[in-house]
Amino acid sequence: MSKLALVTGGGTGIGRSTAGMLAEEGYHVVIVGRRPDVLADAVKWIGPQASAVTADASDPAQIPTVLEAIGDRPLDVLVNNAGAFIPGTDSTLDNVAEHWRANFDSNVLTAVLTTTALIPFMRRPGGRIILTSSIAAQRGGGGPYSAAKSALHGYAMDLAVELGEAGITANVISPGYVADSEFFLGRNTPEGHQKRVDATLVKRPGESREIAEAVRWLIGPGGGFVTGQIINVNGGTVLGR
Structure with a gap:
């Protein structure tokens, strides 16, 4: 039986590249996302070792759908990749509260709810939990x-x-600036792109597959002694800290 991995936000960008890498490594990969059409395209791209679950991981009522996809199999790898920059207005305190809650739900609650529900199913020993942050943090x-x-x-x-x-x-x-993701969809400009490239030391944007390669290291035999760490993959835009 193949090893099992689950990737939230697995339909596009970093999540999709990570899911593809996991399939290459012999995992059956469950990708989770809110858009069934996007997930279907990703499954077709990844191949027969992938399956999809349509669910909003920030909603506790939808997490059981994710658990059903795992069944009683041990989960080897959990990649909490779901998240987004949620724009908003801060003109009133109500607007501020709505704006901050939306970003917290999208980026934090998705990871907390998914991880909390799946911890009992993680392989012991050998399970790997990875969370996708951002240079903005x-x-x-x-x-x-x-x-x-x-x-x-x-x-x-705390998890470590x-x-x-x-x-x-x-x-x-x-990750730092990754150009082939949806993060800047509809709001990047040629000037903004160049500014972000110029801010790197290597003078180019990152690619989703390069973030997936960092995941490959962490889930592999060389990553077993690494825990509780922040791994920066940003082309030198922010130096190690």
């Missing part, structure tokens, strides 16, 4: 999005402490 600039991604760092450290004795690791990957 370390340098700011994204308002509630930056704050939400920062929250994942502390959460991953809680699950270490069971042989389960928990780490964060913090």
Whole structure:
């Protein structure tokens, strides 16, 4: 029986590339997302080792649908990749509350609810939990999005402490500017693209597959002694901290 992995936000960009890499490594991959058409395209691209679950991971009532896809099999890898920059207005306190809650739900609650529900199913020893953060968590600039991604760092450290004795690791990957994702869809400009490229030391944008390669390392035999860490993959835009 093949190993089992689950990727939230697995329909596009980093999530899709990560799911494809996991399939290459011999995993059966369950991808979770809110858009069935996007998920169907991703499954077709990944191949027969992939299946999809349509669910909003920020909604507790929809998490049982995710659990059904796991069944009674041990889960080897959990990649919490769901999340987005949610724009909003801060003209009133009600607007501020709505804006911040939306970003928290999208980026933090998705990871917390999914992980909490799936911890009992994680392989012991050997399970791997990975959370996708952002360069914005370390340098700011994204308002509630930056704050939400920062929250994942502390959460991953708590998971590492809680699950270490069971042989389960928990780490964060913090990408920089990745051009082939949906993150800047409809709001990037040629000037903005160039500014972000110029901010890197390698003078190019990252690619989703490069984030997937960081995941490959963490889930492989070389990553077993790495836990509670923030792994920066940002072309040197923000140096190690």
